[in-house]
Amino acid sequence: MSPEEPVSPGRKLLLAAGGACLLLALSISAPVARGQPASTTRIDSLLAEMTVEEKLGQLAQYTGQWATTGPEASADQEALIRDGAVGSFLNIYGAEETCRLQRMAVEESRLGIPLLFAYDVVHGFRTVFPMPLAMASSWNPSMARRAARVGAMEASAAGVHWTFAPMLDVTREPRWGRIMESFGEDPYLSSVMARAGVEGFQGDDLSDPRTLLSTAKHYVAYGAPQAGRDYNTVDLSRRTLREVFLPPFRAAADAGAASVMAAFNEVNGIPMHAHDRLINGVLRDEWGWNGLLVSDYTGVRELIQHGIAASKAEAGVKALRAGVDVDMVSGIYGDVLPEVARDGRLDEETVDRAVRRVLRAKHRAGLFEDPYRYCKPDREDANTLTDEHRRSARRVARESIVLLKNEGDLLPLSKDAGTIAVIGSLAVDRRSVLGEWAGAGRAEDAVTILESIRRGAGPDAEVRYAKGAGVTSTSKAGFDEAAALAREAEVAVLVLGESYDMSGEAASRTSIDLPGVQRALAKKVYQTGTPTVAVLTNGRPLAVSWLDDNVPAILETWHLGTEMGNAVADVLFGDYNPAGSLPVTFPRNVGQVPIYYNHKNTGRPPAEKDYTSRYLNTPWTPLYPFGHGLSYTTFAYDDLRVSTERVEASGEVGVSVDVTNTGERAGDEIVQFYVRDSVASVTRPVKELRGFRRIHLEPGEVETVTITLGPEDLAFYNRNGEYVVEPGYFKVFAGGSSRDVIEASFRVVGEPHRAGVARGGKAE
Numbered sequence: 001m002s003p004e005e006p007v008s009p010g011r012k013l014l015l016a017a018g019g020a021c022l023l024l025a026l027s028i029s030a031p032v033a034r035g036q037p038a039s040t041t042r043i044d045s046l047l048a049e050m051t052v053e054e055k056l057g058q059l060a061q062y063t064g065q066w067a068t069t070g071p072e073a074s075a076d077q078e079a080l081i082r083d084g085a086v087g088s089f090l091n092i093y094g095a096e097e098t099c100r101l102q103r104m105a106v107e108e109s110r111l112g113i114p115l116l117f118a119y120d121v122v123h124g125f126r127t128v129f130p131m132p133l134a135m136a137s138s139w140n141p142s143m144a145r146r147a148a149r150v151g152a153m154e155a156s157a158a159g160v161h162w163t164f165a166p167m168l169d170v171t172r173e174p175r176w177g178r179i180m181e182s183f184g185e186d187p188y189l190s191s192v193m194a195r196a197g198v199e200g201f202q203g204d205d206l207s208d209p210r211t212l213l214s215t216a217k218h219y220v221a222y223g224a225p226q227a228g229r230d231y232n233t234v235d236l237s238r239r240t241l242r243e244v245f246l247p248p249f250r251a252a253a254d255a256g257a258a259s260v261m262a263a264f265n266e267v268n269g270i271p272m273h274a275h276d277r278l279i280n281g282v283l284r285d286e287w288g289w290n291g292l293l294v295s296d297y298t299g300v301r302e303l304i305q306h307g308i309a310a311s312k313a314e315a316g317v318k319a320l321r322a323g324v325d326v327d328m329v330s331g332i333y334g335d336v337l338p339e340v341a342r343d344g345r346l347d348e349e350t351v352d353r354a355v356r357r358v359l360r361a362k363h364r365a366g367l368f369e370d371p372y373r374y375c376k377p378d379r380e381d382a383n384t385l386t387d388e389h390r391r392s393a394r395r396v397a398r399e400s401i402v403l404l405k406n407e408g409d410l411l412p413l414s415k416d417a418g419t420i421a422v423i424g425s426l427a428v429d430r431r432s433v434l435g436e437w438a439g440a441g442r443a444e445d446a447v448t449i450l451e452s453i454r455r456g457a458g459p460d461a462e463v464r465y466a467k468g469a470g471v472t473s474t475s476k477a478g479f480d481e482a483a484a485l486a487r488e489a490e491v492a493v494l495v496l497g498e499s500y501d502m503s504g505e506a507a508s509r510t511s512i513d514l515p516g517v518q519r520a521l522a523k524k525v526y527q528t529g530t531p532t533v534a535v536l537t538n539g540r541p542l543a544v545s546w547l548d549d550n551v552p553a554i555l556e557t558w559h560l561g562t563e564m565g566n567a568v569a570d571v572l573f574g575d576y577n578p579a580g581s582l583p584v585t586f587p588r589n590v591g592q593v594p595i596y597y598n599h600k601n602t603g604r605p606p607a608e609k610d611y612t613s614r615y616l617n618t619p620w621t622p623l624y625p626f627g628h629g630l631s632y633t634t635f636a637y638d639d640l641r642v643s644t645e646r647v648e649a650s651g652e653v654g655v656s657v658d659v660t661n662t663g664e665r666a667g668d669e670i671v672q673f674y675v676r677d678s679v680a681s682v683t684r685p686v687k688e689l690r691g692f693r694r695i696h697l698e699p700g701e702v703e704t705v706t707i708t709l710g711p712e713d714l715a716f717y718n719r720n721g722e723y724v725v726e727p728g729y730f731k732v733f734a735g736g737s738s739r740d741v742i743e744a745s746f747r748v749v750g751e752p753h754r755a756g757v758a759r760g761g762k763a764e
């Protein structure tokens with residue numbers, strides 16, 4: 001029966017009385033889903049047919065399990081599908097299995113409502129791309145868009161409709177393992193990447209079976225856990241919430257993100273899974289976002305541990321009322337709420353509101369038109385780990401590498417450098433190159449750093465390897481062998497850092513130093529006198545002051561995915577000139593945390609002088625500032641100018657700078673623009689990123705780069721909580737990092753101007 005078909009009163013009665021009686025349902029109800037475009041009216045009439053169990057079933061999401069043949073649903077879950085008691089699954093993929101289950105839902109359940117299959121395509125599916133923090137180091141939204149596009153192509157071909165990405169948690173916390181999944185510390189850069197991620201996953205038309213519904217997660221402020229401990233309490237000012245943590249979500253909402261995921265944490269005493277004011281209030285009412293809000297894994301049940309619900313029933317009611325539409329894995333909406341609803345403790349309108357959103361998401365994915373549109377095994381074969389996808393992954397990986405230091409132009413290495421000693425267990429760690437959220441990626445597809453150095457070196461070079469030490473090992477037993485190898489070599493390449501499982505979810509660390517004895521290994525190798533390059537591969541900023549003080553060349557390569565080895569070799573041998581810039585500040589040691597570039601000035605601005613905001617034992621400055629990243633060429637910035645020295649608060653000002661490639665190689669430069677409101681009614685950060693461009697310059701070439709600053713770039717929340725541009729002096733800065741800038745200024749005149757809300761970065 002089609003959702004538009006009128007339901008006879010008698011039949012309605014039968015349905016209401018009989019619940020989901022399969023036999024009855026089969027005899028009177030052809031699946032609604034086949035061949036009919038669904039519209040709001042159709043959704044309404046479908047809703048009118050559903051029992052309360054079926055409605056709450058649509059709001060229930062369960063996880064598949066791993067079998068030897070791949071992910072699958074259990075027998076109990078199959079029964080739920082037939083009963084119409086589940087709306088979606090996560091962690092089940094593969095065209096065959098998703099198809100089998102879809103057929104069960106469509107052909108064997110009473111109303112035939114198709115299922116949604118969801119999966120975390122955080123940085124790739126089978127072809128794994130750089131971890132998001134690395135991708136942000138490219139400062140290239142088209143790379144993030146491409147990575148999401150390829151992820152969508154591969155995952156959708158494997159029957160997935162919905163991804164839990166992009167992850168948009170701004171963070172100033174290197175101890176927090178999930179920093180690897182973030183786009184770093186800056187709301188503007190994160191917002192630009194947020195938009196690119198949503199566009200990449202969703203394309204222009206969500207019913208195109210090569211797209212995925214995207215999820216902006218984790219709403220909100222998950223990146224500010226106290227002490228950097230995952231899931232911990234978040235307590236922050238409304239201003240910081242609005243100006244730092246919310247903008248990427250606003251950008252994703254504006255870009256049409258189909259769904260948003262609630263965060264595990266509380267914000268100022270209210271767990272996000274029950275935060276009516278931030279979900280229904282800000283996200284839906286204030287921003288007009290109309291998508292599907294999904295809980296995080298068991299997030300609804302965790303309201304009990306948070307201490308704001310005494311029972312599962314109370315947790316479920318609180319979450320649903322706060323606007324959490326889908327219950328991931330807690331089992332509360334599906335198992336507990338039907339009875340609560342029947343008792344009248346949960347009003348139907350609240351349930352219907354959420355069910356409508358689930359059905360609308362299924363409609364947007366085109367599943368009411370054709371529930372099997374994602375079930376094409378031949379498409380799965382043709383779209384998995386293709387050469388083109390691998391090429392894209394290599395391109396994104398190269399753009400994500402950051403050259404932190406290059407004294408005496410030690411890099412790039414000559415391909416005929418004689419003997420190259422590669423040292424460190426991470427050089428051969430095939431799993432770690434993929435990073436923590438490796439999707440459906442497989443280690444056997446990946447290229448290790450050692451393999452690629454071997455492949456990239458010229459015929460006259462000899463590449464030799466020594467392990468030195470394991471990542472977390474405390475044994476120095478391999479040191480002598482490593483030192484002997486280095487001594488005989490022309491150059492030593494030390495591969496140091498963290499294995500993939502040292503970052504990601506539930507992987508916080510109190511130390512951000514190189515784990516184990518890796519620093520001692522570096523020292524041992526360095527002391528041989530052989531020129532040494534450090535290749536860092538890690539999921540968070542590391543405190544590597546010793547390396548910076550001693551080792552002449554340092555590359556930050558993060559975890560770059562399937563093509564990591566090739567990308568690293570491309571950069572080491574100069575086939576690619578690195579241009580990545582840090583999306584996050586690197587502290588000198590963990591004691592400086594939180595340290596971020598857009599800090600306040602304080603009444604005693606930091607300086608290396610008594611009674612200023614500083615430390616006795618460590619400089620107050622970071623090891624590497626936000627935006628830092630070198631190249632094999634050099635760039636000069638000149639003539640920063642503004643289009644007008646006086647502008648109305650509602651007006652716009654153009655900012656231009658001339659950038660010259662002053663070296664001898666072609667290269668990319670990330671041109672960064674920052675602003676500062678010099679005097680305002682509340683204190684303002686010393687700098688805020690408000691624009692950037694990644695440009696390519698041939699040797700000697702000059703390019704004028706211009707951005708336009710409008711009210712949204714100059715506004716802030718005033719004492720009354722209004723987002724306004726205030727008259728007064730502004731500074732504007734341009735440069736190759738947040739530290740190395742030239743400056744100009746202009747003045748805003750006239751009356752203060754209301755600028756809406758903080759939206760985050762504009763489209764690049």
Ligand code: NOJ
Pocket residue numbers: 090120164217296297505
């Ligand atoms: C928990 C994580 O917090 C979230 O990011 C992820 O999407 C879900 N698990 C599902 O895997």
